[in-house]
Amino acid sequence: MAKKLKGDQVFTGQLLREGDVVFMSTDGAWSKDLQSAVIGTSPEEVEALEALALKGVSENIVIDIYPFVVVKDEAGKIVPDHIREKIRIDGPSIVYEPSAQAAE
Amino acid sequence: MPIIKDGAEVRDDPWLMLTDEMDVPTEGDVIIPLALASEKAERLSNHNGRIGIAIPNDVNIEDYAALIGTADLIQLELPAFTDGRAYSQARLLREELGFDKELRVKGDVLVDQAAYLKRCGFDSFDFDGPFDAEIWARTLSIISSGYQRNYRDSLKHRGA
Amino acid sequence: MYIYDDFDETFVRERAAQFRDQVERRLSGALTEEQFRPLRLMNGVYLQLHAYMLRVAIPYGTLSSGQMRQLAMIARKYDKGYGHFTTRQNIQYNWPKLKDLPDILDDLADVGMHAIQTSGNCIRNVTSDQWAGVAADEVTDPRPYAELMRQWSSLHPEFSYLPRKFKIAITGAEQDRAAIAFHDIGIRVKRNETGEIGFDVYVGGGLGRTPMVAKKIGEFISVNDLLPYLIAILRAYNLEGRRDNKYKARIKILVHEKGAEAFKARVEEIFAGLDKDKLRAPQGELERIAKFFDNPAYETLEIEPASLREARADNKAFDAWVRRNVAAHKTDGYAIANISLKPVEGIPGDASAEQMELVAQMADDYSFGEIRVSHEQNLVLAHVKKSDLYTIWQALEANGLGTPNIGAITDMITCPGLDYCALATARSIPIAQKISHKFSSSERQSEIGDLKIKISGCINACGHHHAGHIGILGLDKKGEEYYQITLGGSGDENAAVGEILGPGFSADDVADAIDTLVERYIQLRSSEGETFLDVVKRVGLEPFKEALYADH
Numbered sequence: 140m141a142k143k144l145k146g147d148q149v150f151t152g153q154l155l156r157e158g159d160v161v162f163m164s165t166d167g168a169w170s171k172d173l174q175s176a177v178i179g180t181s182p183e184e185v186e187a188l189e190a191l192a193l194k195g196v197s198e199n200i201v202i203d204i205y206p207f208v209v210v211k212d213e214a215g216k217i218v219p220d221h222i223r224e225k226i227r228i229d230g231p232s233i234v235y236e237p238s239a240q241a242a243e
Numbered sequence: 244m245p246i247i248k249d250g251a252e253v254r255d256d257p258w259l260m261l262t263d264e265m266d267v268p269t270e271g272d273v274i275i276p277l278a279l280a281s282e283k284a285e286r287l288s289n290h291n292g293r294i295g296i297a298i299p300n301d302v303n304i305e306d307y308a309a310l311i312g313t314a315d316l317i318q319l320e321l322p323a324f325t326d327g328r329a330y331s332q333a334r335l336l337r338e339e340l341g342f343d344k345e346l347r348v349k350g351d352v353l354v355d356q357a358a359y360l361k362r363c364g365f366d367s368f369d370f371d372g373p374f375d376a377e378i379w380a381r382t383l384s385i386i387s388s389g390y391q392r393n394y395r396d397s398l399k400h401r402g403a
Numbered sequence: 404m405y406i407y408d409d410f411d412e413t414f415v416r417e418r419a420a421q422f423r424d425q426v427e428r429r430l431s432g433a434l435t436e437e438q439f440r441p442l443r444l445m446n447g448v449y450l451q452l453h454a455y456m457l458r459v460a461i462p463y464g465t466l467s468s469g470q471m472r473q474l475a476m477i478a479r480k481y482d483k484g485y486g487h488f489t490t491r492q493n494i495q496y497n498w499p500k501l502k503d504l505p506d507i508l509d510d511l512a513d514v515g516m517h518a519i520q521t522s523g524n525c526i527r528n529v530t531s532d533q534w535a536g537v538a539a540d541e542v543t544d545p546r547p548y549a550e551l552m553r554q555w556s557s558l559h560p561e562f563s564y565l566p567r568k569f570k571i572a573i574t575g576a577e578q579d580r581a582a583i584a585f586h587d588i589g590i591r592v593k594r595n596e597t598g599e600i601g602f603d604v605y606v607g608g609g610l611g612r613t614p615m616v617a618k619k620i621g622e623f624i625s626v627n628d629l630l631p632y633l634i635a636i637l638r639a640y641n642l643e644g645r646r647d648n649k650y651k652a653r654i655k656i657l658v659h660e661k662g663a664e665a666f667k668a669r670v671e672e673i674f675a676g677l678d679k680d681k682l683r684a685p686q687g688e689l690e691r692i693a694k695f696f697d698n699p700a701y702e703t704l705e706i707e708p709a710s711l712r713e714a715r716a717d718n719k720a721f722d723a724w725v726r727r728n729v730a731a732h733k734t735d736g737y738a739i740a741n742i743s744l745k746p747v748e749g750i751p752g753d754a755s756a757e758q759m760e761l762v763a764q765m766a767d768d769y770s771f772g773e774i775r776v777s778h779e780q781n782l783v784l785a786h787v788k789k790s791d792l793y794t795i796w797q798a799l800e801a802n803g804l805g806t807p808n809i810g811a812i813t814d815m816i817t818c819p820g821l822d823y824c825a826l827a828t829a830r831s832i833p834i835a836q837k838i839s840h841k842f843s844s845s846e847r848q849s850e851i852g853d854l855k856i857k858i859s860g861c862i863n864a865c866g867h868h869h870a871g872h873i874g875i876l877g878l879d880k881k882g883e884e885y886y887q888i889t890l891g892g893s894g895d896e897n898a899a900v901g902e903i904l905g906p907g908f909s910a911d912d913v914a915d916a917i918d919t920l921v922e923r924y925i926q927l928r929s930s931e932g933e934t935f936l937d938v939v940k941r942v943g944l945e946p947f948k949e950a951l952y953a954d955h
């Protein structure tokens with residue numbers, strides 16, 4: 140995994156039972172809210188976070204963990220810097236649910 | 244490193260796997276890697292015991308028909324559980340070369356594959372632990388029927 | 404259509420029970436994710452961008468109204484009320500939870516359905532012509548052979564850990580609507596002068612990173628030899644296919660590296676050694692299967708009912724739909740009604756639970772309770788009376804299913820892309836929507852005529868972009884989506900791989916670029932009958948490049 144990404148990083152994964160996208164917050168807890176994620180700001184910190192994330196994997200809580208780069212917007216909110224992660228967090232960029240389509 | 248046969252762990256497997264440096268013992272059951280078979284042929288000719296051959300999975304089985312005909316056991320490899328070459332090798336051995344002695348698979352065997360391996364002709368499984376006899380039995384019997392009829396299996400087939 | 408007997412039903416139920424056991428072992432931690440992944444994939448369960456995804460098999464694209472209703476029920480109960488029909492004639496659910504999957508499989512088994520081998524490095528769902536059995540240009544019905552292959556390939560003990568996935572398609576018609584040339588094995592059913600059936604067998608076709616058109620290696624293989632011949636091909640591939648590099652592991656690479664002649668010789672060598680009598684379908688089995696595909700009880704009808712003529716004259720929208728969506732049936736007075744899942748600015752291939760139920764009702768009322776799914780992600784009512792077409796259309800139209808665009812520029816094949824897919828490099832659906840918006844006028848569409856646009860969100864080419872008359876491939880350039888355009892591909896009997904036109908376009912510019920290409924085509928064509936693809940073949944890429952890039 141030791142892909143050296145440039146920038147601050149957050150660990151993400153998906154819940155084994157549900158498949159939902161989650162982010163790692165303090166003490167290796169997993170939350171659907173990106174804002175509660177712990178940010179690694181140095182290679183050492185990211186490495187420590189990864190060790191914690193892998194614990195979630197070995198405990199069969201999350202699967203497919205990886206880090207991605209985040210930045211803070213003006214309001215201080217954590218946001219991903221790549222479109223893939225944006226879509227992963229916000230959901231499909233299209234109107235996809237039939238009820239939502241009907242309501243259009 | 245359990246060896247599983249007939250759904251149970253074999254406690255005292257008689258087979259000794261030979262390596263490069265080892266001398267062929269004068270007696271006992273030995274498995275010799277295919278690559279060493281010709282080199283050690285002379286020693287083996289007056290060996291007192293059964294002889295098995297370990298065949299790598301990139302070998303064309305049909306090229307060794309004569310040698311295979313003399314073997315008491317053939318061991319095929321599953322270096323990773325996703326590498327399925329041994330399944331076809333096994334079928335060639337059983338169906339084309341008529342090999343009818345013990346056929347063993349060694350390597351990365353998952354319990355969920357054992358039923359398929361068995362149906363391709365394997366009788367014994369040599370893999371890195373853990374072995375749970377109950378899961379093994381359940382997994383091997385969970386599917387009772389098969390669409391492919393010619394295999395060495397005890398499954399039900401349509402109309403039968 | 405084929406109906407399960409006790410044997411099939413037990414098999415599918417046991418398979419569902421097996422998966423339940425595997426899921427339980429995974430959740431308890433007895434299986435690691437690495438061990439579980441190939442097991443779940445062999446049952447159609449992926450992990451996608453937002454959630455798990457389940458792909459359910461619709462063998463050769465045929466399903467009953469009851470099965471369709473169950474698919475709708477599953478969409479509502481376990482998902483978000485919709486499903487996505489794929490280019491492999493299957494359906495995908497985008498939001499199931501792993502813990503619910505065993506229950507979903509039980510619900511599928513209740514109606515004789517499953518998710519066996521819809522993914523994984525094994526023999527995938529066999530696909531076929533969506534008009535099989537009813538097309539006017541058919542030599543013979545391929546479905547009995549497709550069903551035979553479905554059964555033979557299910558949980559195949561020897562071929563479940565192949566180097567890579569393996570796709571088989573079969574067609575029995577002159578015109579290839581199953582894209583057999585782009586499959587690992589493509590089969591064309593033939594009939595000789597004496598009326599005997601045989602199969603021409605093509606191998607090594609595929610899209611993805613290295614698109615290739617399949618080569619013919621088997622000439623008029625007899626019905627009796629079909630399974631042994633397939634076994635010989637699969638065995639050659641299983642033993643010799645590359646396993647060192649995922650991108651070189653498909654059979655097309657083996658055939659290419661070895662040479663088609665040498666590969667053919669190897670297959671024949673293995674074939675010669677097989678104990679064929681033991682490997683053939685058992686005596687009577689094919690006949691048993693074929694009975695299920697006998698013609699339904701067609702009535703003797705007028706060839707051209709006056710009611711249809713009048714309705715078309717009175718209603719322009721209906722007339723446009725008939726012209727575009729209705730195809731010739733082999734039986735007088737009947738027609739094939741194609742239902743477009745490509746509404747203007749919709750999501751190609753998606754259908755809501757309500758739409759699925761409506762189509763099921765239409766099938767019950769007007770088409771012997773049977774529905775087809777096409778590889779172009781549309782649905783088909785294969786046996787409707789011409790005199791019922793107007794009623795059917797009205798119901799479809801009222802539920803967003805009456806789009807008159809089959810084979811037209813807005814009938815695009817589109818993969819899920821970055822909106823859903825974990826492997827994607829760019830989005831596909833919004834691009835399709837922009838193009839659909841640009842060409843939404845049905846007058847403009849009919850002026851343009853037949854034009855197939857196919858869009859993939861990454862090099863894996865699930866959207867078949869190489870086979871599009873216009874192909875669009877989404878890529879990522881330093882975090883920005885951009886799109887490469889190819890021209891001249893074709894997935895039919897004159898299969899060809901499209902060629903890249905030049906530098907790519909941003910998401911905002913793709914639709915305009917397509918517009919420019921279409922305008923140039925209209926200028927270049929010698930008559931209305933000369934299609935886009937004909938023109939590309941006649942004039943080459945240059946005039947199109949010029950149109951796109953000249954003033955840049």
Ligand code: SF4
Nearest residue numbers: 818824827860861865
């Ligand atoms: S082509 Fe790529 S993006 Fe599209 S579905 Fe296939 S893997 Fe996903």
